[in-house]
Each structure stands twice: as C-alpha cells, then as structure tokens.
Amino acid sequence: GAGVSQSPSNKVTEKGKDVELRCDPISGHTALYWYRQSLGQGLEFLIYFQGNSAPDKSGLPSDRFSAERTGGSVSTLTIQRTQQEDSAVYLCASSSPFQTGVMNTEAFFGQGTRLTVV
Amino acid sequence: RKEVEQDPGPFNVPEGATVAFNCTYSNSASQSFFWYRQDCRKEPKLLMSVYSSGNEDGRFTAQLNRASQYISLLIRDSKLSDSATYLCGTSGSARQLTFGSGTQLTVLP
Numbered sequence: 001g002a003g004v005s006q007s008p009s010n011k012v013t014e015k016g017k018d019v020e021l022r023c024d025p026i027s028g029h030t031a032l033y034w035y036r037q038s039l040g041q042g043l044e045f046l047i048y049f050q051g052n053s054a055p056d057k058s059g060l061p062s063d064r065f066s067a068e069r070t071g072g073s074v075s076t077l078t079i080q081r082t083q084q085e086d087s088a089v090y091l092c093a094s095s096s097p098f099q100t101g102v103m104n105t106e107a108f109f110g111q112g113t114r115l116t117v118v
Numbered sequence: 119r120k121e122v123e124q125d126p127g128p129f130n131v132p133e134g135a136t137v138a139f140n141c142t143y144s145n146s147a148s149q150s151f152f153w154y155r156q157d158c159r160k161e162p163k164l165l166m167s168v169y170s171s172g173n174e175d176g177r178f179t180a181q182l183n184r185a186s187q188y189i190s191l192l193i194r195d196s197k198l199s200d201s202a203t204y205l206c207g208t209s210g211s212a213r214q215l216t217f218g219s220g221t222q223l224t225v226l227p
Contacts, residue, residue: 045217
C-alpha cells in the first residue's frame, strides 16, 4: 500500500497477556516512530528508529515495553504483561531519509492500533 | 518540563473568526517545525511545515521565533471544517519528532 499500515486496528486483551503491534512504514522511509495516545490526550513519544537502530528509547514507559525493527522496514512494538493503563491508541509514523540541508521532512502516520486491556 | 508545550484548549470560536495558537519548545537544537491536524478518532496529518521566514497557505499562517523558541499558527476566516485538534511538533538534529499535547478547536455556526 501507499501509506503506513498498522495491524491490528483493534485489539482487546486480558490484563497480564502480552501483545504485539505491527507497523509497516512507507517503502523507502528509514525513520520510524511509535507514539501512544490516550483518550483526549496528545501524542506521547515512545521510540524512534533510524534504519534498524533505535537512537532514542527514552520514551518507553517501562521495561514491559520493547520494540524492534528488522530489515529497515517492519517494526513490532511488544507490551508484556499488559496493564489497564496501557489502554490507548498506538500510532506509528514514518518519514523519508533525512538529507543534509533538507529540513522539515514530513512524517506520515498510520491509522493506529486501539488497544483495550480488560 | 515537557519538550513541547501548547496553549491549553479548548478554543470555541464563531465561524469567520480569526484564531491563533502558540507553541513553545525547550530544545534549542530543534531544527524542523510542524503543525499537524488531527480529526476525532483519526491519525494526525501534516497541516504545514514552519519555516524561519514564516509561511502562509491560504487562510493559515505559521510563524517561527527561534529567539523565543515558539511557533504560532494563525487561522483566518474560520470554517466549521477547521474544527479539529492542532498539534505542533519539532525535530532536532537527532531527528526525534516530538509533539505537544494538542489544542482543540471547535468552530461554531
């Protein structure tokens, strides 16, 4: 597809279970971002990938959260032992390779995964 | 302190009004600046990038003040369809893209 694709679009899980959220960025986009958005709130930065490496993991809320990216493309965000406070929409965004001297590279968002922990 | 802070909302304005949003950022190394629009239960989409010289796109004008580290968005002649949440974002040399918490705008008939 032409846009950022996230799956599943909705996920209901029981407290204590592990979940995996997937993001397929736009082809050729080397930068990939994960955000969390609780109801009526702004975007909480979680993690950022440049290629397969994550220069900034500072936003991950706890060690129950992890993310990986393989082949410079698909990324998976894993939440272990889910808690009710993990319920939110998880958004992924990607942007094209950064070029020296070129600013304001637009990030494109997927439609998100709505996670509900019951 | 949050890296990017926005005007607390919500803003409720009549159709045709001019409304301005401000956003401040704490990272002086920030290099790129954006305004995104997010409709209810939808993903954010780029409204406009913000350039040092300021830029205009129809009814929308964005300004950047590096000395004071703030970004503004001005919407003239508000339309009902402008109702949304407006997010400002910044990106530094490390290319991490950080957003404010958003400002909700409702344009009333």
